Amino acid sequence: MTQTYGPLLETLDLTYPQYLVMLVLWKTDDLSVKEIGQQLKLDSGTLSPLLKKMQAKGLLQKVRLDSDERSVAVGLTAQGQALKKQAEKVPLVMACNLNLKEKDFVELRDKVQALSAQLEKLNA
Amino acid sequence: MTQTYGPLLETLDLTYPQYLVMLVLWKTDDLSVKEIGQQLKLDSGTLSPLLKKMQAKGLLQKVRLDSDERSVAVGLTAQGQALKKQAEKVPLVMACNLNLKEKDFVELRDKVQALSAQLEKLNA
DNA sequence: CAAATATAGATTGTATACAACTTAATTTTA
DNA sequence: TAAAATTAAGTTGTATACAATCTATATTTG
16 A cells, blocks of 8 residues: 555655644644544554654644643644645545455454454454 | 463464464475565565564474575475474464454445455555 | 566665653652 | 653664665577
């Protein structure tokens, strides 16, 4: 899957995990590292270096919260927001590539999510 | 998934990718690195260090082939073969953990394999 | 047959994952 | 309220993945 996304994301200078972070932030800006981690099921050990690289690329910035100085708000820069337009075609191209009928896609997604939920319950 | 396998494989002193290699060799011993890679869809960049660690643990040995000195045959040691018995319960415990009906399991597996085949075609 | 090409593994460099630990800050609780 | 327990990020160490490259060997071609 990563390989298939590859050529598409290369033009955006994003890796696949970086793209996932961008998807989360394009939908809801200014989330804490923890909130991003909950949505992507990644912990700070993965996200901290990932976000650091993305910050270095100028895609986002991090601000320590006044309300809770343990938390860090991750927000998109103008450049990060601008990239959204460039990335709009990605899901469509991938959907086309995968050659799945809407119905099959939804079924597969739901089955994987159910399995994921079961695994989370076991690992809790 | 790796987390759920974790406790089971820990008793065998195997990581999940290492367990996958053992499954392949328990089924068919003495395969080349390339053949193992084809079955697991892993390249030598991943397998070489993985196999080296497993060799260091005494699970397998590598022999350069006389018939083609580019190839290396990977074979289980007595210890590697003996581990098969210890690992027999793993699939059953996992099947139980996943809480999937036979029918749902087969459907999910087949859908994922179909998607994987489509991706391979695209990435070819 | 000799040069060009291809192949199998190993190595190098980059990018995740994640457990375990550390630090700083916030809650809980005795 | 002061000590204990929790929590959010970040750091460290280990283990994959995989592209690109390297080396040695084998196969193909002109």
